[in-house]
Amino acid sequence: MRIHPLVVDGLITAAQTTVAVLLGREAVRQGWPALDTLDWTLVALANLPTFLRTRAPVTICVFVLAVCVVYVGRGGWPVVNSLGPMLAFYTVASLRPTRATAVCAALMAAVWVYAGVVTDGSSMASVAAQSVAYPLVLWWFGHTARRTADLTRQLKAEQAERARREVAEERVRIARELHDVVAHHMAVINVQAGLARFVFTSDAPTARGALDAIEGASAEALAELRRMLGLLRADGVQGEAEGAPAPGLDQLAEMVERVRAGGVPVDLTVTGEPRPLPPGVQLCLYRVVQEALTNVLKHAPGAHATVELAYRAGEMTASVIDDGTGEGVIPARKRQRGGHGLIGMRERAKLYGGTIVVGPRSEGGFGVHLTLPTSARTARRGDTVAE
Template sequence: MRIHPLVVDGLITAAQTTVAVLLGREAVAQGWTALDAPAWVLVALANLPTFLRNRAPVTVCLLVHAVAVVYVSRGDWPVVNSFGPMLAFYTVASLRPARTTAACAALMTAVWIYAGLVTDGSSMASVVAQSVAYPVVLWWFGHTARRTADLTRQLRAEQAERARREVAEERVRIARELHDVVAHHMAVINVQAGLARFVFSSDARTAREALDTIAGSSGEALAELRRMLGLLRADGVQGAADGAPAPGLDQLADMVERVRAGGVPVDLRITGEPRPLPPGVQLCLYRVVQEALTNVLKHAPGAHATVQLAYRAGEMTLSVHDDGKGVNPARKQERGGHGLIGMRERAKLYGGTIVVGPRSEGGFGVHLTLPTSVPAARRGDAVAE
């Protein structure tokens, strides 16, 4: 439980005042005259205002030092009222800039020397040494406290900024996943719905097949959305909710079949020796293929697409290209599309390289290379068009 700062200040002031009162009662035993009523009033005025030292440090410092001057001028024991001025000066050193602290240090030194001059039997060498040593030590402690407070505030600000950045990155990730899920399946559903409407009266079998494809695509879209919502509710733990794993390369053929059913001829070629891959790498490859084929469905109707996936030593390469007119990436981004941005972000996340853009021989192509032999994330990235 955190104690309120005013409570802390009150406790410190009470403890300090109690010590001053106990010392005042020992004045006679130490060879000084007993404190009278005015002296006790000055003791109170030199200690109780320190309760407000954090709100008005300079004002409190000036006040208690002025009271201390009056107190020692009366010939009373100086030690009784020494703690209030020292605490007030420490507060100035911990809260105010060096110039203000230096002025208050000079004031404390002057008051200390003055007390030595007006007190009989004082050793001025000792008084001068103390008048320099105490302000220096208190200044150092105050400066350390101030620096610690500044570092604490800076750390909290950095933590808050990091939290905001992580929230923004998570929102981008969620938006990218939603785009990948919705855009692909809706593109297939849109094409199949148009086909079913066109042949509804003339070709019942084709219409039924189109409706079956719509049902399958919509069901898969809902399943992926449920999976994503389950991950969010479980703080990002995969397999929450219905336990469905993230899409991987084992589902690549099914996704290609859906695109074929949408009216785009697709060739799937896999070379190299298949091997287990990290789930994140598989999801990245799956999503890039999904986005690339979705773009063919939406922007290159009638084109033929080819997906080439190669297992290589220490890396995976993926190429998706078509022979249609393609899509201008800059124009697509101007319309607010997130697909190409998502592909770049995925490549960057796993330390891969991706090249997207129109091909010299015609059509549009995507070429992705992902490292798999070493931790890929944040290793470096390159994105080109």
């Protein structure tokens, strides 16, 4: 349990004042005059104000030193009120700049020397040494405390900034996921809705097939959106749909079939020996292929697309090419602006240390080629995009 700073200050002031009172009662035994009412009032004024030392460090320090001068000038034992000035000066050193600390250190040393001068039998050499040593030691401790506090504040600020960056990165990731999910399924729904409208009165079976495809695409889009929203829930309670795993390569064939239903002929080829891959790598491959096929649906109507997935030693490659004769997968103007789909593909490749090449093909059409390392040793930090 953390104690409030004011409570701590109150306890310190109470303990310090108690010690001063005990020393005041001990003064007679040490050969000093007994304290009268004014002396006890000066003891209180030299100790109780330190409760407010953190609010006005310099003012409290100067006030306490002035009270000590009056007390010693009346012939009192200097030791009685020694703790108050030291605590007040330490607070100045820990909270205020060097100039203010130096002024208070000089005042404290002067009061110490004054007490030695007005006290009979004092060794001035010892008093002079103490007037230098005590302020220097307290100054060093105060400076250390201030430096520690500054470092703590800096660390908290850096942690807060890192947390803000992580939140921003998470928002970008979520936005990218939403883009990939919604763009792909809406493209399929748009194509199928157009087909259903065109053949609604002339070809009922085809229209029903298009409506079935719309139903399937919308249901899958909702399921993925529920999964994403489930990840954001603070209570950690997820339903069956919300707890569904992220899409992986085992769902690639379903996605290709859905694009075929949208009117784009797609061939899927898998080479190499299939092996388990990290979920993040699978999601990256799935989303890049999904985005590429979505752009074929939107920007290359009538084109034939080919998806090639290759398992290689230490890496995976995925290629999506089309034979469209138009502007290709991504129109020229959109490419110049850096469309969200291309940005998303670049960021995914960069996140997993891969490379991605996007651009028109010399033989016609458009292509996307992604290479992802599947182990930390082969990971290449950075990405490449060619157009």
